[in-house]
Amino acid sequence: MAFLQVEDIHKSFGQEEVLKGISFGLEKGEVLSIIGSSGGGKTTLLRSLNQLIIPDKGVIKVNDEIVFDASEGKLSESMLRDRRLHFGLVFQQFNLFPQYNVKRNLTLAAELLCKERGKAAGKSAEEIKKEIKQLDAKAYALLVKVGLENKITAYPGELSGGQQQRVAIARALMLSPDILCFDEPTSALDPELTGEVLKVIGSLKSSESTMVIVTHEMEFARKVSDKVIFMADGVIEEMGTPAEIFDDPKSAKLQNFLNKSQNLGIDDMESGFNAREWAKVAQDGEECLKDNELIRF
Amino acid sequence: MSFLEVTVNLLDGFKTSLFIFFITLLGALPLGLIIAFGSMSKVKIIRTITRTFVWIIRGTPLMLQIILIFYGPGLIFHTNGLGRLPAVLVAFIINYAAYFSEIYRGGIESIAQGQYEAGQVLGMTKTQIFFKVVLLQVIKRIIPPMGNEIITLVKDTSLARVVSVTELLKAAQDIVGLKAIIWPIFYIGAFYLLFTGLLTILFRFIEKKLDYYKG
Numbered sequence: 001m002a003f004l005q006v007e008d009i010h011k012s013f014g015q016e017e018v019l020k021g022i023s024f025g026l027e028k029g030e031v032l033s034i035i036g037s038s039g040g041g042k043t044t045l046l047r048s049l050n051q052l053i054i055p056d057k058g059v060i061k062v063n064d065e066i067v068f069d070a071s072e073g074k075l076s077e078s079m080l081r082d083r084r085l086h087f088g089l090v091f092q093q094f095n096l097f098p099q100y101n102v103k104r105n106l107t108l109a110a111e112l113l114c115k116e117r118g119k120a121a122g123k124s125a126e127e128i129k130k131e132i133k134q135l136d137a138k139a140y141a142l143l144v145k146v147g148l149e150n151k152i153t154a155y156p157g158e159l160s161g162g163q164q165q166r167v168a169i170a171r172a173l174m175l176s177p178d179i180l181c182f183d184e185p186t187s188a189l190d191p192e193l194t195g196e197v198l199k200v201i202g203s204l205k206s207s208e209s210t211m212v213i214v215t216h217e218m219e220f221a222r223k224v225s226d227k228v229i230f231m232a233d234g235v236i237e238e239m240g241t242p243a244e245i246f247d248d249p250k251s252a253k254l255q256n257f258l259n260k261s262q263n264l265g266i267d268d269m270e271s272g273f274n275a276r277e278w279a280k281v282a283q284d285g286e287e288c289l290k291d292n293e294l295i296r297f
Numbered sequence: 298m299s300f301l302e303v304t305v306n307l308l309d310g311f312k313t314s315l316f317i318f319f320i321t322l323l324g325a326l327p328l329g330l331i332i333a334f335g336s337m338s339k340v341k342i343i344r345t346i347t348r349t350f351v352w353i354i355r356g357t358p359l360m361l362q363i364i365l366i367f368y369g370p371g372l373i374f375h376t377n378g379l380g381r382l383p384a385v386l387v388a389f390i391i392n393y394a395a396y397f398s399e400i401y402r403g404g405i406e407s408i409a410q411g412q413y414e415a416g417q418v419l420g421m422t423k424t425q426i427f428f429k430v431v432l433l434q435v436i437k438r439i440i441p442p443m444g445n446e447i448i449t450l451v452k453d454t455s456l457a458r459v460v461s462v463t464e465l466l467k468a469a470q471d472i473v474g475l476k477a478i479i480w481p482i483f484y485i486g487a488f489y490l491l492f493t494g495l496l497t498i499l500f501r502f503i504e505k506k507l508d509y510y511k512g
Binding site: 095108 | 364409412416418420421422423425430433434509510511
């Protein structure tokens with residue numbers, strides 16, 4: 001049984017069936033990229049994992065534990081929250097909290113959770129306070145990881161899009177999710193800013209971190225992923241290793257899609273990155289991997 | 298009648314105006330929030346009822362509402378009804394709650410869905426999301442329209458005289474009628490100006506306080 005097991009997920013909006021039975025598995029430490037044209041159901045699938053959208057049918061398991069089962073019906077809020085926490089999500093639009101500084105953006109949810117769980121476990125106020133102190137240290141370490149420790153007291157409105165997205169990544173890591181999801185993390189960024197974000201995502205790759213990335217950055221998907229899913233019209237059209245998907249596409253739809261994105265030069269246009277720069281990103285990522293100081297999540 | 302005597306008399310009326318002002322805020326600020334949630338309810342019947350209610354209250358003059366609430370119970374049920382001042386307070390609270398509710402609704406609906414979603418994926422409860430994430434952003438956005446509405450309220454308190462509540466305007470009119478001097482009616486303008494001036498400063502201060510972040 002795979003670490004993340006997705007079985008037969010269906011979702012309709014009104015008459016339109018957006019997900020028509022999605023199943024796949026992902027091992028711990030693997031990176032999965034989901035590619036495909038707009039309207040193919042990529043984002044819906046990702047939001048289903050995080051249960052921002054509740055699928056009509058299907059089962060999702062993490063580490064053999066059921067985190068979603070449509071046959072259970074509507075869950076209580078606390079149940080739903082617990083299960084959601086298996087997944088982290090980085091949004092296309094960052095969605096940082098504008099009224100809080102960078103540090104508070106990271107610690108707010110973690111602190112609330114820490115208090116709630118501490119109380120439920122009957123811990124003393126002292127113990128809880130100590131744990132909250134540790135969260136500060138964790139927040140700092142994560143900001144170092146995304147290279148923004150000098151922005152710890154800045155407000156989101158004072159940061160560039162790329163910096164905001166890096167803060168959002170750190171914020172998602174604060175809660176140590178089993179699986180970290182990215183919903184087109186660079187689509188809202190200016191071309192010159194996508195590189196820094198992709199670099200950070202690439203550097204997160206480790207044997208402990210499992211990631212699902214919806215992306216239009218084909219070069220990035222090829223370099224970073226262990227597995228690639230090509231979605232079209234609500235089904236998984238093709239699934240395989242990056243080499244299989246990008247170098248040896250089987251279905252006409254995928255061939256068509258890859259041709260189109262190449263002809264348009266989407267990769268280069270969107271990221272302003274060329275192959276040489278990518279090679280450097282990959283190298284940086286590998287160096288990070290050698291570093292044993294990777295923060296586990 | 299000396300300037301001092303007139304001032305003392307007017308201050309008495311001004312006290313009533315201030316009383317109406319503060320009690321209205323006290324009642325209408327929370328009531329408006331309840332109405333706002335009603336008009337955003339997922340249940341269609343609740344939404345329809347609250348929206349119709351807001352339409353009626355905003356669509357008729359406040360003066361008419363005061364008259365109706367003061368005289369209505371006596372005419373319809375032949376009871377004594379409310380006293381003059383309580384009737385005025387009820388009318389003001391209902392009227393202003395309707396206006397506030399629309400400002401709240403606009404503020405709440407202007408917050409991007411992503412803010413709620415970010416809270417959700419971070420394991421926050423609905424209550425935590427509302428109070429820790431959304432509320433301050435809503436307040437920042439509604440301060441300017443609320444300032445407008447609250448300054449209007451200061452001047453609207455003069456409508457209470459329609460059921461013979463001696464607020465500032467009526468106090469001045471009484472002097473004019475009794476003593477045959479006209480200037481006190483102009484003098485009260487200074488009272489209103491002074492008070493709305495203070496409120497303007499207060500709102501500017503709050504706006505500045507919330508200016509520390511963008512968005």
